Amino acid sequence: MHLTRRSFLAAPAVLSTALLPASLLAAVEAETPPVPDLSSWDAVRAQFALDPAHAHFASFFIASHPAPVQAAIDGYRRAMDRNPFHVVEHGMFSEGADNVHMQVQAEIADYLGARPQDVCLTGNTTTGLALVYQGLPLAAGDEVLCTTHDHYSHHESIRLATERAGASMRKVVLFGDAASASTGSIIDALLKGIGPRTRVVGLTWVHSSSGIRxxxxxxxxxxxxxxxxxxxxxxxxxxxxxxxxxxxxxxxxDYFCAGTHKWMFAPRGTGLVWASAENWARLRPLIPSFTDVDQYVAWERQAEPASPTTADRMSPGGFHAYEHQWAAAAAFRMHKQMGRARVAARIRELNEQCKAGLAANPKVTLHTPMSGELSAGLVSFEVDGLAPAEVVKQLLARRIIASTSPYAITYARLAPSLVNTPEEVERAVRAVREISG
Ligand SMILES: Cc1ncc(COP(=O)(O)O)c(C=O)c1O
Structure with missing residues (x-):
């Protein structure tokens, strides 16, 4: 029997086509405002409903939904509220153009330079890391090597997975001072850390502790x-x-895990894992999938799936907040419209301005490398004589939203992003000067 996505998990299995929306995507698109002009940074900033009373330098923490993403969420929500069964059944399990899950994978894949079938949709970075580490075929005695600089979610994903497998984890120090680290010194430290039992290396691209990339x-x-x-x-x-x-x-x-609800501005509660087909095939799934037909067919036959693990099989099933998951495509479209190189250049420019301004302050210690090659959108720093939380508090009193890094050694952070202007960066630098005395 050829089982299609439509018959997968859809109940009842036979639907009257007369009852089905002609084209779910077309119906939602008809209600969605046209894509706005994003050719100026003022136009991009205007897409966010952020409180204008504050300068927002912690947008990387969790996204404010920009207008195109909010419109997509609202469109899917209205469609689902009108007809939840048909919209979800179509959007998840239909063949071809009406399958929104596959459309989202295709949109994300285009941005990543990947194949759609290699994109696994998750709820956040943490879930992606946990799925990968728990999915790896770790054996007793194997070691996962990570670094002292990684996030709680990463360390704990490794600890929980290695504990279960009888494997071990070890953390290597990549640098004493992120601000003076170099590509060569980082690679040397990592290579020296690899031991005879190391099977997996876990790293963080841009560190939310020091801002190093x-x-x-x-x-x-x-x-x-x-x-x-x-x-x-x-x-x-x-x-x-x-x-x-x-x-x-x-x-x-080999495995790239990320939330998309930070710099990508996709809906809160969205994320992805990317891996090649070969690397997906190494993993053991953890949560039943709702998007892998082979797994479902095997279950019907009371067997185990014969085909290798795929991104779809690793994607956690159960029904989700689909208006959020599906609207992730709008965020990737928005980024493609703004231009990846243009977005990166703007973020780099604002961060370089911020770092230069803070570095000129003798009371400030910068922990982020000055080089745009070894940093991205985060600037971590300390002010002489002031705890990082006090710096953040005093900046807030000046209507500047900063944050502290959630690590054992904590710093104050300013994260200039697409929602900021050079004037706001200047204001933030001036405010740090005021509070540093
Ligand atoms: C480096 C890093 N990894 C993982 C996370 C957790 O992200 P998520 O909320 O997408 O799970 C964070 C949170 O900000 C982070 O800074």
Whole structure:
């Protein structure tokens, strides 16, 4: 029997075509405002409903939905509220153009330079990291090597997975001071850290502690060039995706995990994992999928799926907030319209302005490299004699929203992004000067 996506998980299995919307996508698009002009940065800023009373320098934390994304969410929500069964059944399980899940994969794949079937939709970075580490066939005695600089979500994903497998984790220090690290020194430190039992290396692209951006392309090449058994490279890429002009699928990592609800401005509660077909096939799924037909057919036959694991099989099933998941495509379209290189250049320009301004202040210690090649959208710093939380508090009193980094050693952070202007950056730098005395 040929089982189509339509009959997969759809109940009842036979639907009267007369009851089905002619074209779900066309219906939603007909209600959605045309894509706005995004040719100026003022026009981009105007897409966000951010409170204008504040300068927002913590937008990387979680996105404010820009107008095209909000319109897509609202369109899908209205469609689902009118006819939840047909819209979800069509959007998830139909063949061809009405399958919104596949449309989202295609839109994201185009941005990543990937194949649509290699894009796994998740809810956030944390879920992606957990799926990958839990999915890896770690054996007792294997080691996962990560760094002391990674995020809680990354360390804990590794700890929980290695604990279950009887494997171990170890953390290597890549640099003492991020601001003076170089590509060569980072690669040396990492290569020296690799031990005889290391099977997997976990790295973070842009660190939310110090703001350093690791040269993943060069690191991946160095890992491939070393003698010894090949290692798998897992990257937490959340703060590089949408802030950096990179083609993710060609960077050389084996598993790329990211939330899309930060720099990409996709709906809150969205994320992705990208891997090649070969690397997907290595993983053991953790959560039943709702998008893998083979898995469902095998279940009907009371068997295990015979085909290799894919991105779809790794994508956590159960019904989701589809108006959010599906509207992720609008965010990727918005980024493509703005231009990846243009977006990265703007973020770099604002961050360089911010770093130059802070560096001119003798009471400030910058922890982010000055080089735009080794940084992206985050500026981490300390002010002499003031705790980072106090810096953030005093900036807030001046209507500037900054944040502290959630790590054992914490810094104050300003993250100039597409929602900021050079004038706002200047204001932030001036405010830091005022509070530093
Ligand atoms: C480096 C890094 N990784 C992972 C996360 C968790 O992201 P998510 O909320 O998408 O799981 C964060 C949170 O900001 C982060 O800074």
């Amino acid at each position: 690791l040269p993943i392309r060069e690191i991946a090449a160095a890992l491939r060039a070393r003698a010894g058994a090949p290692l798998l490279l897992v990257v937490d890429g959340v703060h590089g995706l949408g802030s950096t002009d990179e083609t993710v699928a060609t960077m050389g990592c």
